[in-house]
Amino acid sequence: MTVEEIRGYLKEVRHPARQDADIVELGLVEDIEIGKGGVVVTLAFPKRKDPLEKYIIGATRAALIRGLGKDVHSEVRTVVKDESPRQQPQGLGTEMLADVKHIIGVASGKGGVGKSTVAVNLAVALARSGYKVGLADADVYGPSVPVMTGTEGITPSGEQIDGKDYIVPLEKWGVKWMSIGYFAKRGQALIWRGPMASNALKQLILQVNWGELDFLLIDMPPGTGDIHLALVNDIPMQGAIMVTTPQNVALADVEKAADMFRNENIARPIYGVVENMSWFTPAAHPEERYEIFGAGGGQKVAAQLGVPLLSQIPLVQGIREAGDAGQPAALGTGPDAAAFLALASSLASSLASSLAHQQADNMMANNQ
Numbered sequence: 001m002t003v004e005e006i007r008g009y010l011k012e013v014r015h016p017a018r019q020d021a022d023i024v025e026l027g028l029v030e031d032i033e034i035g036k037g038g039v040v041v042t043l044a045f046p047k048r049k050d051p052l053e054k055y056i057i058g059a060t061r062a063a064l065i066r067g068l069g070k071d072v073h074s075e076v077r078t079v080v081k082d083e084s085p086r087q088q089p090q091g092l093g094t095e096m097l098a099d100v101k102h103i104i105g106v107a108s109g110k111g112g113v114g115k116s117t118v119a120v121n122l123a124v125a126l127a128r129s130g131y132k133v134g135l136a137d138a139d140v141y142g143p144s145v146p147v148m149t150g151t152e153g154i155t156p157s158g159e160q161i162d163g164k165d166y167i168v169p170l171e172k173w174g175v176k177w178m179s180i181g182y183f184a185k186r187g188q189a190l191i192w193r194g195p196m197a198s199n200a201l202k203q204l205i206l207q208v209n210w211g212e213l214d215f216l217l218i219d220m221p222p223g224t225g226d227i228h229l230a231l232v233n234d235i236p237m238q239g240a241i242m243v244t245t246p247q248n249v250a251l252a253d254v255e256k257a258a259d260m261f262r263n264e265n266i267a268r269p270i271y272g273v274v275e276n277m278s279w280f281t282p283a284a285h286p287e288e289r290y291e292i293f294g295a296g297g298g299q300k301v302a303a304q305l306g307v308p309l310l311s312q313i314p315l316v317q318g319i320r321e322a323g324d325a326g327q328p329a330a331l332g333t334g335p336d337a338a339a340f341l342a343l344a345s346s347l348a349s350s351l352a353s354s355l356a357h358q359q360a361d362n363m364m365a366n367n368q
């Protein structure tokens with residue numbers, strides 16, 4: 001009986017969640033020991049709990065008994081490996097983001113506050129202002145960028161660079177767009193669970209040939225779940241802007257989301273708050289404002305977070321219609337387009353001043 005022979009038996013044990021690779025090639029077999037008492041196989045599991053751990057241990061026992069026969073005593077032990085390197089899908093690194101200057105999340109605590117509307121229009125407004133812009137729709141559970149940009153049904157092409165496959169983003173109005181919606185049928189993405197969604201998302205950002213960009217905006221899903229952690233852990237997101245509506249309920253949620261960015265392990269700056277649906281303006285009376293969701297909420301939350309209120313976007317029928325029609329309002333000439341252009345310029349200046357502060361802090365630290 002040899003170690004090689006036993007390794008052969010172990011190669012019959014497949015990990016059903018890992019494209020059916022066997023436990024030997026997955027590096028789960030830490031040790032094979034042949035002694036007087038029999039065979040001891042030690043399996044190493046990563047610290048993060050593998051839901052199939054029990055199944056794999058059972059399958060390993062069965063494979064040993066099958067191979068060695070009932071008379072040879074065999075035992076399966078397990079160890080937990082602390083230093084399991086984080087697996088990037090397909091060995092993806094951040095090389096495609098090398099020429100991207102600012103990666104900025106567009107976040108909100110609550111759904112439906114107009115995050116995607118703001119992200120899409122901000123991207124268009126930044127491009128109109130002369131910046132090179134990309135937008136990644138990270139809402140893997142409910143992607144809305146394809147509809148809002150009239151790119152639904154188009155499948156991005158692929159290309160190979162240095163033997164690796166990359167996705168070419170769609171380009172329209174000077175913005176590079178990427179969304180899981182280009183690859184999934186409507187509603188299909190909704191059934192994805194935790195790690196799968198996180199991996200898809202990483203691919204959607206890391207496996208895209210973004211080229212040279214001033215801004216890569218990331219339309220984040222609402223809330224503070226696994227996806228958000230994956231985003232901030234694996235993607236060099238520089239900071240975020242928070243979208244809220246003026247009501248108090250939405251404010252409580254935005255604070256929760258802001259806490260996530262400010263938590264000491266994440267520590268990313270928030271560049272400002274965008275108050276959406278600030279007032280209702282009827283198309284026929286552009287000078288009238290009806291503050292149907294209350295007033296001053298965005299200002300209050302910005303003050304609480306100690307960041308600027310970047311912009312107030314009115315609730316106008318045209319913004320919704322433009323979104324549904326796949327022709328973002330920011331392309332136009334009306335007051336709604338002006339609001340998004342103003343947001344683009346206040347974001348650029350808030351970012352510049354935050355970076356200047358950071359540089360000053362670094363210089364102070366270096367001089368000490």
Ligand SMILES: Nc1ncnc2c1ncn2[C@@H]1O[C@H](COP(=O)(O)OP(=O)(O)OP(=O)(O)O)[C@@H](O)[C@H]1O
Pocket residue numbers: 108110111112113114115116117118139142144221222276277313314315316317318319320321323324
């Ligand atoms: N300022 C606005 N004026 C008019 N309609 C708006 C405005 N902002 C958003 N809407 C509309 O409100 C709806 C929700 O907006 P949107 O999809 O952008 O929200 P979201 O925060 O991204 O939602 P989700 O949490 O589902 O991702 C859409 O129909 C959109 O067109």
Ligand SMILES: [Mg+2]
Pocket residue numbers: 115116117139144
């Ligand atoms: Mg959205």
